[in-house]
Amino acid sequence: MASFWSNLKRPFSVLAPMEDVTDTVFRQIIARYAPPDVFFTEFVNVDGMCSGGREAVIHRLRYTDSERPIVAQIWGLRPENFEAAARDIREMGFDGVDVNMGCSVKKVIKTGACARLIENPSLADEILRATMQGAGLMPVSVKTRIGYACRKTVEWAGFLLDHNLAALIVHGRIARETYDVHADWDEIRKVVSLRDRMKTSAVVIGNGDVTSGEQVRRYADIYGVDGVMIGRGALRNPLVFAAGERQITTLTVGEKAAMMREHVTLHRETWKDRKDFNVLKKYARTYISDFKGATDLRRRLMTATGYEEMLEILESQIKKQ
């Protein structure tokens, strides 16, 4: 399937979907400072999207043109809802739709969704066919893992690549593995070789434990992937996709505080009272780290009770510089 994926310059970088982290606000901040080549939304439940609960999930599909190309990630159980959601997403102007077959959070997999689909290829097949039907010409990708309870990288990737995907994103862990276990990039390389043997046009993207642009290029070289997806590395360093030396660690304290002020201001403008103010606190460690007094400043930010107080704390830090 020809798509924007095949036109990207190799190796390309992708911002990973991260629930309650990579909303449109954080993506816009990343886009302003150092954009990746592709953005992903947080995952959105199709069964929620196609029900009375739509309002509760649809905010996850909010985006601006600065975040392009942008792929909407979906998950759920009912194939007919995947079809309707993919059609909806196409009409909203997204560049692609991705089916989550990798999330291993307990409350999700106990429903039979996401990574659990690795053990249920017949439902996975129905879901992919339905998504493609709804997507029309919009490219469809899958983000997955190398197995559920044990590794079955080649068997599972072969099954997925038989579905005419535009892209396959492989997180190099099985669902049962936590972040304590290193992502296995040798397994990801097997998917690249399989794709080449199968002569499909899907691009293969590796994911797991990458934290710099230099590592993106090195891993693409060593493991042959077309692109690399970064998740936690972007939460720790929103400048992770920068081409040069400028990273969050090289910013002055004033610049770090100003960057967080920008994030807080944009969050308030974007979400008003539709999102809890407290979600902003998870970004305190992102911006306010690696300098003398950071712990104390973070503590003050963590106890702030509203936008005004948080902005005042940041403002006084900026003025001090």
Ligand SMILES: Cc1cc2nc3c(=O)[nH]c(=O)nc-3n(C[C@H](O)[C@H](O)[C@H](O)COP(=O)(O)O)c2cc1C
């Ligand atoms: C807070 C958090 C939320 C996540 N939410 C999603 C999600 O919505 N969809 C998804 O496919 N993966 C999700 N992931 C997994 C990441 O996309 C990524 O696959 C994983 O963190 C490994 O990449 P990394 O080592 O670069 O972080 C999430 C990870 C984190 C830490």
